[in-house]
Amino acid sequence: MLIERYIYLAIALFCIGIVGVLARRNAIIIFMCIELMLNAVNLLLVAFSKMHYAVGVAKNATAGIDGQLFVFFIMVVAAAEVSVGLAIIVMMYRNTHSVDVNFLNRLKH
Amino acid sequence: MDISQILFYALSALALGSAIMVVISRNPVHSVLWLIITFFAISGHYILMNAQFLGIVNLIVYAGAIMVLFLFVIMLMNLNAETEPQKNKWLKLAGVVAGGCLLLVMVAALKQAEVKGQVAMLGTGDIGLIKNLGQALFTDYVVPFEISSVLFLSAMVGAVVIGKK
Numbered sequence: 001m002l003i004e005r006y007i008y009l010a011i012a013l014f015c016i017g018i019v020g021v022l023a024r025r026n027a028i029i030i031f032m033c034i035e036l037m038l039n040a041v042n043l044l045l046v047a048f049s050k051m052h053y054a055v056g057v058a059k060n061a062t063a064g065i066d067g068q069l070f071v072f073f074i075m076v077v078a079a080a081e082v083s084v085g086l087a088i089i090v091m092m093y094r095n096t097h098s099v100d101v102n103f104l105n106r107l108k109h
Numbered sequence: 110m111d112i113s114q115i116l117f118y119a120l121s122a123l124a125l126g127s128a129i130m131v132v133i134s135r136n137p138v139h140s141v142l143w144l145i146i147t148f149f150a151i152s153g154h155y156i157l158m159n160a161q162f163l164g165i166v167n168l169i170v171y172a173g174a175i176m177v178l179f180l181f182v183i184m185l186m187n188l189n190a191e192t193e194p195q196k197n198k199w200l201k202l203a204g205v206v207a208g209g210c211l212l213l214v215m216v217a218a219l220k221q222a223e224v225k226g227q228v229a230m231l232g233t234g235d236i237g238l239i240k241n242l243g244q245a246l247f248t249d250y251v252v253p254f255e256i257s258s259v260l261f262l263s264a265m266v267g268a269v270v271i272g273k274k
Contacts (some may be wrong), residue, residue, distance in 0.1 A: 001113070001114070001117055001228065001229055001230075001231050002226065002227075002228060002229075003224055003225075003227045003228065003229050004219065004222075004224070004225055004226075005117070005121075006229060007219060007222075007224075008216065008219075009121050009124070009125070011212060011215045011216060011219075012125055012212065013124060013125065013128055013147075015208045015209070015211050015212040015215075016125070016128045016129060016131075016132060016208070017128075018207070018208045018211055019132055019204055019205055019207075019208030019209075020131065020132040022203070022204030022205075022207055022208060023132065023200070023201045023204030023205060023208075024132065025195070026137060026188075026193060028137055028179065028182065028183060028188070029131075029132075029137060029140055031179075032131060032140060032141065032144050032179065033131070033132065035144070035171070035175070036128055036131065036144065036147065039147070039148065039151050039167075039171070042151070042163075042167075043151055043154055043155075046154075046155055046158055046160050046163060046237075047158065047229045048229075049160075049236070050158050050159075050160075050229040050230055050231075050234065051224070051227050051228065051229045053230065053234050053236055054227070054228055054229065054230045054234075055227070057234070062236055062241055062245065063236075064236060065236045065241060065242065065245050066245075068160055068162075068163055068236065068237055068242060069242065069245060069246060069250055071163055072163065072166070072242070072246070073250075073253060073257060075166060075167070075170050075171070076257045076260070076261070077257075077260070078171075078175070079170060079174070079175060079261075080260050080261055080263075080264035081264075082175050082178060082179075083178070083264050083265065083267075083268045084264050084267045084268050084271070086178060086179070086182050086268075087267070087268040087271040087272045088271060089182065090182060090185070090186075090272065091271055091272070091274060093186050099186065099188065
């Protein structure tokens, strides 16, 4: 499969995530769109890892394995981020009884 | 057109369609369910590229653990389509236009890319198997692996401290 098809797919997924972050006000939906953007990047990293494997397998039997390990670490960081982020959203809901991000402008007081 | 190409296009259409449904559905619970379908499609892409370990981990960690956490929080707060905060129409339109501009710029930038025409091999290669990944993880990447355990510990402490207030 040509690499640019994967690039177009990942760009489209990433831009859908950007539109979700910009156009929605529900904090949880914004958080889910961030996860969507992370996954678009993960998909692209795996595709590039397979591309480098195809190029460099003659010299090095594990060429391109770094890309897949980066994806693994991104998943680790995303899991940690979700646990803290959802705790923050729950605390915000307890204080304001809403998940509307516009209420967060009260943070400056 | 062979079977892997058909699978590629079907999984891509599924991923894009359900990603759009995540953004446009009013009910947050429906958004979570559409996002799970997106993650399943992306896992299908990983398995198509023979990255089997990442495909399974994506299912377990994302579609399993993280999305259940989201669903749990949404149901705890009793959110539904009626309590959904609405932005005004022009702000939504501005968001869509901004995202579309980003898409346009990125696709235009790709026109001159030097990777064009290279191939990501489907269904072959054994770098995605757990044996090779584990060997690289515990030799070259053992320090980041240990640091990520500290990250998890601090995230756990942070979540407990924030939640107890």
